Amino acid sequence: MPHRSNVPRVTPGKPVVVVGGGMAGLIVARELLARGLTVTVLERSSAFGGCVADHEVAGLRLDSGAESYSTRSDTVPALARQLGLADHLVTPNPAGAWIRFPGKDPQHSAMPLPRSGILGIPADVLDPEIVRAIGRAGALRASLDKVLPLGSLYKDEGVSLGEVVRARMGIDVLTRLVAPVVGGVFSADPDDLDVDSVAPGLRKMMKQHGSLGAAVGAMRAAAPAGSAVGGLSGGMAQLTAALTDELRAGGADLRPDSEALSIARSGSGWTVATASGPVAADALVMAVDGPGAVDLLGDALPRLREDRPQAVPGVALVTLVVDVPELDAHPRGTGVLVAAGAEGVSAKALTHATAKWSWLADQAGPGSHVLRLSYGRAGQLGDEVADDAALYRAALADASALLETTIDEADVVGWKVVRWNGALPHASVGHRDLVARVRAAAASERHLEITGAWLAGTGLVAVIDDARVRAKALADRLAPQAKDPTGL
Ligand SMILES: Cc1cc2nc3c(=O)[nH]c(=O)nc-3n(C[C@H](O)[C@H](O)[C@H](O)COP(=O)(O)OP(=O)(O)OC[C@H]3O[C@@H](n4cnc5c(N)ncnc54)[C@H](O)[C@@H]3O)c2cc1C
CATH class of the missing domain: 1.10.3110.10 (protoporphyrinogen ix oxidase, domain 3)
Incomplete structure (x- = not known):
């Protein structure tokens, strides 16, 4: 791993426990490990990475959540380089996306x-x-x-x-x-x-x-010149794979299928209850969603309860892999954003992934296309998209309308639905005050940090940057003598 491994372990006893193994939790673990701390990551699901995940559709490995990163800072490319993924950094097709407005005639409303x-x-x-x-x-x-x-x-x-x-x-x-x-x-x-x-x-x-x-x-x-977003050939989920490999090699204890069920103070540390027994922690980092963090910490830090954010409604993504050679012409650039009220379309956006990413077009081959449609405008999933089969039918109709190309079931080589519930918290008005209050509550506990998109803001850059700051703050409190070995 690129982090120095000769930093002495400063807590030979109980580890720092990171609850939540999404990007925030993994980055925290990486930073703590690099500063010589012993780290255990508890993740509820069977896979790490949270929203930075992938799945297989029609034999293609495709991102099922985040598929790009903002180039407004070097945060993600720098991380990718450190993880040995420098050769995978790519920019999308500069053709860009289209927009579809309300209007009966699609030709004049896109x-x-x-x-x-x-x-x-x-x-x-x-x-x-x-x-x-x-x-x-x-x-x-x-x-x-x-x-x-x-x-x-x-x-x-x-x-x-x-x-x-x-x-x-x-x-x-x-x-x-x-x-x-x-x-x-x-x-x-x-x-x-x-x-x-x-x-x-x-x-x-x-x-x-x-x-x-x-x-x-x-x-x-x-702003930096060039594309506003970048990606990784092979998919963004490689970040998760590389991070977990590095963490395991560095001695982190990564525990999938380990939901934190409750959390209690224990002396100067904490005890996290899981289905397979209690986990004792010298210090705790919460890297889960907002409602989850507040519910778990509510007994130890009751003042947090006043700032429990609303649970965020879900978004659903339908990925279609289709054999439609007409789409080789990329009729709508890299995809279409849909304005509210566009007649006959219930998706809020369509990404033409094989038009956007040339590495994916190469993998899919000529005539084959990956289309990703997202549902849940402002978090509202309507009845028409309540079940997977209905979503699939809606996606076929919407893709045909948005790309102005008939795509029917016979063209579909594979499809999958992924639902992300509570995964896209947004910064509501007053967000900065809420963050300040949560930070103040956490600061009253020497051995606690709280991070994740609900505080940092949506997007990999914000999440990674905040996770690093929080990890460093905790490490400095726990072991002020440990130098920052990352130089970050
Ligand atoms: C569909 C989608 C597309 C996106 N696209 C992009 C994009 O293209 N570019 C970009 O920059 N950002 C994108 N984002 C946003 C970005 O992915 C997120 O902001 C970021 O990954 C959030 O990281 P996180 O660690 O804070 O949260 P999460 O990824 O939600 O991770 C939290 C983790 O905590 C775990 N957890 C929850 N409760 C418990 C518990 N009690 N015990 C143990 N574990 C628990 C969860 O299982 C999860 O793994 C996208 C998000 C979504 C949903």
């Missing part, structure tokens, strides 16, 4: 997603692509952004992304551009998203540049 913005917010509302997307009246309204006084929008705490966009650029930018993009990324409505959490720095830039469009333009100019 267009390539304008790419000059952030989360669908345009930098230049009079760009012809944007005018095409939101109409002339919408563009005129949006251009008021340049002249309207900023008012209190950038001063108030607790402002939603929807409020900012509606106030500055109007309803058309919000519903036709921003809502489909954030629905695809966060599975949430823009009115429910804390602007400072999903677009950090945006309001500061508005103040500096005088308008939302100018702020977006400045942020785009400062």
Whole structure:
């Protein structure tokens, strides 16, 4: 493993127990191990990685959750390089995705997603692509952004992304551009998203540049050149495989099928009850979902209960592997984001995975295509997609409509449904206050840290960065003499 193995073990007795073996928990384990601590990871399911997982469909190994990472920082590529996956780093097809608007005629209600913005917010509302997307009246309204006084929008705490966009650029930018993009990324409505959490720095830039469009333009100019996302040839789940291999080789005790059932203080440490018996811990890191973390810690830290987040409704993904040579032309780029109200389509997004990732197209071969449709707009799974067979039928109809290519059952080589329940928490308005309160409650316990997407924010970059910070903070408290051997 790339981490030094000659760091002395500083807790020969009880380990640090990490509850939750998703990306957050695995990264915490890696950092603690590298700092010489003994680590046990308890994972409820039979596999590690949480949302970074894969499955086999029609003989292809495909990501079943996260399939890319944000290139806004080097976090994921650096990790991949450390794990020996440097040769696998790839960028997607630059053709980009399309957007499907409400409208009876699909030909006139779909267009390539304008790419000059952030989360669908345009930098230049009079760009012809944007005018095409939101109409002339919408563009005129949006251009008021340049002249309207900023008012209190950038001063108030607790402002939603929807409020900012509606106030500055109007309803058309919000519903036709921003809502489909954030629905695809966060599975949430823009009115429910804390602007400072999903677009950090945006309001500061508005103040500096005088308008939302100018702020977006400045942020785009400062962003790294090239694609906004990257991937790994062979799939993102290789991160999980490489991490678990490295952890096992480094001496971590990784326990699948080990759900933490309850947690109690025990002297200065903790005892975690599992079906196969209690696990004694010198220190504890919670790396599970928000409701789970609060429920498990509620007896030891009752003040956490006030901040128990709502359970997040599920999303469902349908993966279709189809033999349809017409799709070799990539009729809708790398996929389609669907605006609410698009007639006859219940999916919120379709990823044409073999158009997006050339390594996957090579594996599938000419004429064969991988399509991934996601359901659960703003977390709402309707009755029509309640069971797998219904979802499969909906996916076939939606894929045909969105790609304007008939795809029927005879074309299907394989399909699978994956449901992710509670896995996409979103940063609601007031998120930063909630995080501060949870951090304060955890800080009252010397031997406790809490991490994971419910606090860090959705996405691998946020989750990995936060897990590292938390692991380092705990290691420093437990063994201040242990140096950071990672140099990270
Ligand atoms: C469908 C989907 C697609 C995504 N796509 C992307 C993408 O392309 N790019 C990107 O950057 N991000 C993406 N994300 C988001 C990203 O994958 C997550 O933000 C991140 O992986 C969350 O990591 P985590 O460790 O916090 O949580 P999780 O991955 O949810 O891991 C938590 C783990 O804790 C375990 N657990 C829960 N309770 C217990 C218990 N009581 N005892 C023991 N174990 C327990 C769970 O089984 C799980 O393994 C996607 C997410 C989903 C769901």
